[in-house]
Amino acid sequence: MNLIEQVKKTKEASLVLGTSTIEVRNKILENIAKSIEENKDKIIEENKKDIQQAEKDNLSKPLLKRLELNDKKINEIVEMVNGVINLEDPVNKILEVMDLDDNLELTKVTVPIGLIVAIFESRPDAAVQIASLCIKSGNGVILKPGKESINTCKLLVELIKESLEKENLSKDNVQLIETREEVNEILKLHEYIDLLIPRGSNKFVKFIQENSKIPVLGHADGICHVYVDKNADLDKAIKICFDAKCQYAAVCNAMETLLVHKDIAAKFLPLIKEKYDEAEVELKGDEETRKIIDIKEAIEQDWKTEYNDLILSIKIVDDAEEAINHINKYGSKHTDAIVTENKETANVFLSKVDSSSVLHNCSTRFADGFRYGKGAEVGISTSKIHGRGPLGLEGLVIYKYILKGDGDIVEDYSSGKKIFKHIKK
């Protein structure tokens, strides 16, 4: 089967899955959880093949760790699928009802987006997670896992396909592609594919964004800021700045640049430096900062850099306005925080900073689907179209309008014979 036929089949299958009941979709997920549990040994066996190959290819330790499945990890996958079962049905939600006139009722209702392609790195659990979220929301999905996990993912997708067929739904709803060439071809199929979800390095996401007309859910950069205002409570500021940088440095919602009001810099900077030194954070500062604490120099490029590591750039600003302008200029519209006891200053910051999440007196690390109470995170979007910020299942649905009449025609309204009532219900 060639790729375009495969894509068409998944699209066709998704139209059927998309109109199935939530009971059926949850039943499929139950089948998946059960069959992963039952096939634990087989999965670990296939995973060992991947591990052996990866060791031959000298994959780095952290990558090997992500790739490896053991008993505990498989239990976690099963638990995750059960978690998705417990989430509310995102489809068939009535968003609005309006009587355009007597017996002419307009309903706005959520429906699946359609056909989704997810391209991700070597974690095989991602394949199950994304497929589960897509099945729950009635979407077809084509998965392209990292080549390192291909044996494991092949088996997992096989189990998912069987789980679909047990409920009389097409196995084509979930497909696997394996090669980079297929990805390049996929990127051109904007006529059939509704949404791309790339997970991976900034460079990789940017490549996808630059090379396809298909809408992309995700973000390339996460250049997040904390601004410590002159009216900050310094204890809170220290706690927040430490958490935002050090709690987990390799993630998109970690702080990359610290902005400090000039009036409190002399007091605050030595205190936070002490904390950062304990965690061995490498600090870089602008000229004013370096008059107060002895650290390396930050250059223009630093303000545009997502370190994804225990490195932080620091800049002293004259006021909140300068902090806001710096963030809107150099940030990535992801997540930015202010620390201040002045509510007015906080509100100006929250309103003027043009980012998907803006925070007052808390750590940037909170910007995450689980912490935002979404149950499952599909991704964090810095796009300003469709979904923005951490996205749960709501990121995998759109809506349609349903209008029910009784022989109604527009001519009656154009001619003035009838008049619209437009009553919201």
Added chain:
Amino acid sequence: MNLIEQVKKTKEASLVLGTSTIEVRNKILENIAKSIEENKDKIIEENKKDIQQAEKDNLSKPLLKRLELNDKKINEIVEMVNGVINLEDPVNKILEVMDLDDNLELTKVTVPIGLIVAIFESRPDAAVQIASLCIKSGNGVILKPGKESINTCKLLVELIKESLEKENLSKDNVQLIETREEVNEILKLHEYIDLLIPRGSNKFVKFIQENSKIPVLGHADGICHVYVDKNADLDKAIKICFDAKCQYAAVCNAMETLLVHKDIAAKFLPLIKEKYDEAEVELKGDEETRKIIDIKEAIEQDWKTEYNDLILSIKIVDDAEEAINHINKYGSKHTDAIVTENKETANVFLSKVDSSSVLHNCSTRFADGFRYGKGAEVGISTSKIHGRGPLGLEGLVIYKYILKGDGDIVEDYSSGKKIFKHIKK
């Protein structure tokens, strides 16, 4: 000023407009309405220059008519601006509030999208309409009108700029570009521009879609269907099919293909043909249709064609399932209707047809922002991302998350010291 500087300035200005109060934004619109009224003569004078040039260039009669402004048309523009003033503020709407924990409140609130570029044809009233909608929703906008209306639009934009400045907002919020070269350059600026709104021919919209990475709000094709089921009330079917084709044939929500159930074709087709003959509709049919009524032959290409004219293709189908499959295969995901008294069949159709508007027992012509009670229509989208179907001001906003805490850090939750409450309010 070069184009990229101009774009940056509009973006900067939009961040200020976007955080202004609704009172200020409405005051700007009042200024616009007033100044258009006061400058009626000047506007007509500039419009005459455009008309003279257009006559020299042998512009077609309908285009000339769209281009021309007179006293009555200017009054309509003023009324339209007043209509936008009366619409609800689309910005600062609170969509969700959730306590992640005590004193850790997450709010999801609507905000402007940012910088919008609108490219449209020769109607100068479109410039005022789009600028008004963008100001109301706090967005910056760059307008590219058809070159035929350039003198009129230059003056109108001048009046809009003055109206902004009177409220101490930057005139850069609304800008005009004049050349096709600038459009080509604009299409590359996905780093700065958040949304494109092209209005014009299918070919033009498709060109924009194919040549930019900026998200496009709109639709290229409007291939709409009516399916007359075996359980249709024939009186309703005739009324609806006539309205859907003839009420206004040159628009996107007019019917292009009529699908008829085989069991009622022999009865229905001669009746509807009589009506269409009165309106001089050119009919084309498949083989089965032509056994019943004597019309031209429809070929494969007809099912994919938006005639935008008094032409209709007709096909006989075995059942609702075949109709649904035909629509999902050949349609443009715009608007499709079923005529039937059988509610079960209707619900299957409404659920399985993958279009932005699906209708039961009413004309496709209803799919329109005004008729859907939106007050103003920004466009009709066949995209499945962001907005779908007729879009009012809600198509020009997105949301941001605001999280307010009191020194909260993620480490407390990761370590298990604290547990999220996630209470929806």
